[in-house]
Amino acid sequence: MQVASSERLQYEMVTHKDKHLLFELDQDPKVMRFINGGQPSTIEDIENVILPRLDSYYDPMKGWGLWKVTTLATETFMPATFIGWILVRPMGFFSDTPLFNDLELGWRFKQASWGKGYASEAAKAVSEVLAQQDTVNFLSAVADENNLASINIMKKLGMTYQKTDQYPTPSGDVEVVYYQKTV
Numbered sequence: 001m002q003v004a005s006s007e008r009l010q011y012e013m014v015t016h017k018d019k020h021l022l023f024e025l026d027q028d029p030k031v032m033r034f035i036n037g038g039q040p041s042t043i044e045d046i047e048n049v050i051l052p053r054l055d056s057y058y059d060p061m062k063g064w065g066l067w068k069v070t071t072l073a074t075e076t077f078m079p080a081t082f083i084g085w086i087l088v089r090p091m092g093f094f095s096d097t098p099l100f101n102d103l104e105l106g107w108r109f110k111q112a113s114w115g116k117g118y119a120s121e122a123a124k125a126v127s128e129v130l131a132q133q134d135t136v137n138f139l140s141a142v143a144d145e146n147n148l149a150s151i152n153i154m155k156k157l158g159m160t161y162q163k164t165d166q167y168p169t170p171s172g173d174v175e176v177v178y179y180q181k182t183v
Contacts, residue, residue: 001060001061001062001063001129001130002129003063003067003125003126003129004125005072006121006122006124006125007121008071008072008118008121009069009070009071009072009083009118009121009122009125010069010070010071010072010080011067011068011069011070011086011122011125011126012067012068012070013058013060013065013066013067013068014054014065014066014067014068014085016051018068019043019046019047019051021068021082022041022046022050022051022066022085023041023043023046024082025082025084025085025108025109025110026040026041026045026046026108027040027041028040028110028111030111031108031109031110031111034143034144034146034147034150035108036171049170053094053170054066056093056094057089057090057093062133063088063126063129063130063133064088064089064090064103065087065088065089066085066086066087066088067085067086067087067088067122067126068082068085069082069083069084069085069086069109069118069122070082070083071083071118082110083109083110083112083113083118084107084108084109084110084113084118084119084122085107085108085109086105086106086107086122086123086126087104087105087106087107087108088103088104088105088126088130089103089104090102090103090104091103091104091138091140094168095168099138100135101135101136101137101138102136102137102138102139102140102180103130103136103138103139103140104140104141104142105123105126105127105139105140105141105157106141106142107119107122107123107150107153114149119149119153120153120156120157123153123156123157124156124157127139127157130183131183136183137182137183138180138181138182138183139157139159139180139181139183140159140162140178140179140180140181141153141154141157141159141178141179141180142167142176142177142178142179143176143177143179144174144175144176144177145164145175145176145177151177151179154179155179157181158181159179159180159181160179160180160181161177161178161179162178162179162180163177163178164176164177164178165178
């Protein structure tokens with residue numbers, strides 16, 4: 001699966017060679033606030049938890065994985081810059097009953113890119129391509145109920161609130177809000 005560049009951004013699948021970008025992104029406590037209370041990831045976390053989890057659902061033909069989001073280079077010599085990622089995997093992937101027709105979208109972006117519409121632009125570009133697949137019936141997302149920026153992105157994507165419930169993470173279940181849209 002390919003995602004064409006949008007107005008300001010380009011997309012490609014994250015691979016193991018990008019582990020330094022994942023590490024860099026996770027060093028900002030404000031970026032990690034709603035993920036794990038603001039704790040930066042260690043390089044060991046990236047190598048021993050994040051990348052093995054990614055490997056378990058990575059399928060570039062279906063668009064499953066992490067989509068690296070990079071700004072487009074400009075004529076004023078601004079280089080292309082990594083600003084974050086969009087996650088795609090089946091809802092409930094790490095449970096006994098993954099929902100292969102319901103794809104979970106997630107995002108994590110550098111603080112310097114917040115408030116500029118990049119996350120919404122990227123999530124929209126990726127979700128529009130996913131929605132064209134015959135096997136995809138729903139797009140979903142979860143967030144801490146206090147993460148209003150992520151909830152606003154869900155709403156911009158046309159998702160609506162479904163429920164508040166537990167969500168499994170590597171460090172245990174957390175309470176989140178679930179949003180979803182039919183495609």
